[in-house]
Amino acid sequence: MKVLANDGLDQSGIDALREKGFEVITEKVPPEDLKDYINQHQIKTILVRSATTVRKELIDACPSLEIIGRGGVGMDNIDVEYARSKNIHVINTPSASSESVAELVFAHLFSGARFLQDSNRKMPLVGDTEFAKLKKSYEKGIELRGKTIGIIGMGRIGQEVARIALGLGMRVIAADSTVGKASIKVTFYNRQFINVDIETEPIEGVLKHADFITLHVPAQKDGYVIGEKELNMMKTGAAIVNCSRGGIIDEKALIEALDSGKVAYAGLDVFINEPTPSKEILNHPKISVTPHTGASTVEAQDRIGLSLASQICSILNVS
Structure with missing residues (x-):
């Protein structure tokens, strides 16, 4: 006992x-x-x-x-x-942590959309002397409402991400090799609800059409889910979030895509070399980072x- x-x-x-x-x-x-x-x-x-x-x-x-x-x-x-x-x-x-992980996905999405990962680093350093300059550099923020989110992996967490996205007024597309269709129930505070059926499609279509990509797949034994090829398929200026497992994104290729402007920003809760992520990833101004805290609520x-x-x-x- x-x-x-x-x-x-x-x-x-x-x-x-x-x-x-x-x-x-x-x-x-x-x-x-x-x-x-x-x-x-x-x-x-x-x-x-x-x-x-x-x-x-x-x-x-x-x-x-x-x-x-x-x-x-x-x-x-x-x-x-x-x-x-x-x-x-x-x-x-x-099923115990699905909501918590999904909410962290959106924490990263909102952070990147409004440059919080960079402004939170710079404001304490030069906010009192370069306030106007910083304000100017962060004026190109975007809204999530009306944008398309692509969910790769429509298990419990992927479906919870879809539920939040629909509530925000986003279009949801998804890829999953085992789930053909998911029925998402979006409940509102007054107990009203809507049901939305989402049919999955090949990953290539999701990568090409989504403004934001979020990954919810198991650890991979062979290769990356998102490598250089997949990053090049994404819309220029799209963003990507991984609150799933380290090693499913090629981090070197991701940094190159961020530096070139192909990818606008990334949010990472998991890393290839946990618990010692690379300094290049941790210090990149276009990456919002958390220390594998998806279920930590x-x-x-x-x-x-x-x-x-x-x-x-x-x-x-x-x-």
Whole structure:
């Protein structure tokens, strides 16, 4: 009944598990000590986020493990199929953070559209002496309303992005190799709503016609989703946001596209070399950056904690 939440767990999840008699350990165990710690304490359940990896070697070395949980959507830091072949349950929380990630997409879009990523750096430095100059340099901002957003990947997060975009008055187009059509329900504050059906199309069409591109696809084993070829397909002056997984955009090609003006700006929450992104990416004036915080809201972490606790209790038949 011991649960090791090695990358932390929201208090709601901790409380829910403790109420059912579980001992929840939130101590951060270094990777090199994880095997010995799990075996010494006979840990049955390990919960991770992005920082901790659970690979074949750890699974083989820890026979007490019955459940591996990921607080989030992607499970590329876990050898999922191998764990399941060993009769270990692998769980995640695919719907708990969709709204939070989608809202961060728009935080990046709004930031780039009004040059916030650059003005927030320069105003503290020269805002008192070059105010008029800065005002002039940021006068070409644009509105999102009436523009076309292209969503690559129409899973839960992609559909939530579509819902927000429709509410803003944007046109939505999408590409997904497994989803043919998505029905998006947009609900307003007075409980009125509209349903909008979005049929997906080949990625080439989305790249050519969208003013903004946002990516919501799994980590890639072979190649980039967006490389030099795909960037060249985009409309000149379009923007791109990645709050999905690092490594799905060729960062070198992206910088070249930004420098040439082909791409107006980018928003990145994930990077190729996490947790040490390149200085060129971090310091680029046309890139809005966040440190992989898509699911890092109070509400999302609360839902993640409760979802994990519920799944663990269900698997272990704890009522």
